[in-house]
Amino acid sequence: MMDELTLRKALSYIPLGGLRYYEQTDSTNNIALAWAATGAPDLALVYAEEQTAGRGRGRHRWFTPPGAALAFSLVLRPLFGQEQATPLYSALGALAVCEALAVHGLYSEIKWPNDVLLNRRKVCGILAESAWLGERVESIVLGVGLNIKPEAVPPPEQLSFPATCLETELLPPQHKIETFERAELVQQILQAVLYWRGLVATDIFIHAWERRLAFLGDQVEIREDGQALKTGQVDGLEPDGSLRLLSPQGQTFTIQSGEVHLRPVV
Numbered sequence: 001m002m003d004e005l006t007l008r009k010a011l012s013y014i015p016l017g018g019l020r021y022y023e024q025t026d027s028t029n030n031i032a033l034a035w036a037a038t039g040a041p042d043l044a045l046v047y048a049e050e051q052t053a054g055r056g057r058g059r060h061r062w063f064t065p066p067g068a069a070l071a072f073s074l075v076l077r078p079l080f081g082q083e084q085a086t087p088l089y090s091a092l093g094a095l096a097v098c099e100a101l102a103v104h105g106l107y108s109e110i111k112w113p114n115d116v117l118l119n120r121r122k123v124c125g126i127l128a129e130s131a132w133l134g135e136r137v138e139s140i141v142l143g144v145g146l147n148i149k150p151e152a153v154p155p156p157e158q159l160s161f162p163a164t165c166l167e168t169e170l171l172p173p174q175h176k177i178e179t180f181e182r183a184e185l186v187q188q189i190l191q192a193v194l195y196w197r198g199l200v201a202t203d204i205f206i207h208a209w210e211r212r213l214a215f216l217g218d219q220v221e222i223r224e225d226g227q228a229l230k231t232g233q234v235d236g237l238e239p240d241g242s243l244r245l246l247s248p249q250g251q252t253f254t255i256q257s258g259e260v261h262l263r264p265v266v
Contacts, residue, residue: 001023001049001066001067001179002049002067002179002182002183003179004019004021006179006180006183007019007021007047007183007186008021009183010180010183010184010186010187011045011183011186011187011190013187014043014187014190014191014194015043015194016043016044016045017040017041017042017043017044017045017075018040018041018044018045019044019045019046019047020035020044020045020046020047021047021048022046022047022048022049023048023049023050023066024048024049024050024051024052024066025046025048025050025051025052026051026052026053027051027053028046028047028048028051028071028072028073028143029073029127029129029141029143030053031046031073032044032046032073032074032075032141032143033129033131033141035075036075036131036138036139036141037131040075040139041075041077042075042076042077043074043075043076044074044075045072045073045074045075045190046072046073046074046075047071047072047186048064048071048072049066049067049071050064050065050066050067050071051064051071051145063152063153063154063158064145064152065151065152067149068147068148068149068150068151068152068165069145069146069147069148069149069152069165070144070145070146070148070182070185070186070189071143071144071145071146072143072144072186073141073142073143073144074141074142074144074190074193075139075140075141076089076139076140076141076142076197077138077139078137078138078139078140079197079198082200082201084201085200085201086128086130086137086140087240087241088200088201088205088241089128089140089142089200090113090114090126090127090128090142091110091113091114091126091209091241092128092142092193092196092197092200092205093114093126093128093142093143093144093193094110094113094114094115094116094124094126094209094212095110095192095196095205095208095209095212096189096190096192096193096196097116097124097126097144097146097189097192098110098116098212099188099192099196100185100188100189100191100192101116101118101166103188104166104170104185105170105171106118106166106169106170108123108124108212109212109213109214110209110212110213110214111161111214111215111262112213112214112234112237112243112255112262113241113243114126114128115161116146117214118164118166118169119164119169120162120214121161121162121163121164122161122162122163122164123146123147123163123164123165123166123169124144124145124146124147125144125145126142126143126144126145127142127143127145128140128141128142128143129141129143142193144189146166146185146189147163147164147165147166148165148166148167148177148182149165149166149167149177150165150167150168152165153165153168196208203239206237206239206241209237209241210236210237213234213236213237214234214262215234215262216234216235216236217233217234217235218233218234219231219232219233220232220233220234220245220262221262222245222255222262224255230245230253230255231247231248232245232246232247232248232253233245233246235252238254240256242254242255242256243255243256
């Protein structure tokens with residue numbers, strides 16, 4: 001288990017707006033959203049060693065057993081001029097995780113819009129939720145769930161996409177990630193968030209995301225709730241972060257939002 005003192009020490013150089021640490025909670029996003037609604041400052045962080053009701057996108061649950069994963073949520077107040085860029089914050093979280101993993105020699109990809117893959121298996125999920133005041137986004141809660149140990153990977157029958165964890169993917173085999181390394185990972189992810197946050201919605205950000213795009217050039221299947229199955233070749237990203245594909249007839253079309261499932265066509 002990673003205790004609060006170890007985490008605070010690792011994050012001492014991050015300009016946090018506050019830290020709430022839990023050995024167990026239902027969902028770090030739930031706590032962060034409630035905190036944001038009562039005035040949590042920018043970069044306020046909620047961290048938990050165990051989530052009993054973690055949430056993913058749509059109706060998916062996120063499995064977080066004790067001490068086997070990183071589970072945290074960051075409160076972000078929109079920067080001036082970025083009010084229209086908030087839909088890109090989930091990709092911001094995914095890109096930050098990719099950069100942190102690269103420090104440890106792991107090349108990861110982003111399954112549009114925001115799942116992080118290692119060897120085409122999901123290792124991390126991002127959940128970005130916005131709180132509105134009238135027509136203005138007042139805050140974004142950026143939730144990160146990163147599988148560290150095999151115990152964090154649900155049984156195959158509970159998965160909609162293959163999953164993995166860092167200990168499985170790291171070399172040498174049976175490498176164990178110690179407490180200090182987990183705290184360091186949180187620090188590295190937050191540092192990357194701080195760097196890329198100011199570049200959200202710029203060409204630099206979109207190109208960095210696109211370079212990490214999973215299945216680029218591959219034929220994939222895409223399914224949105226309430227809509228028919230679509231098939232296309234992943235061609236890249238639009239300036240607004242939409243996924244650009246080529247139909248079997250060679251026509252370009254885009255996917256913008258919703259619960260989208262991507263799988264390579266076998």
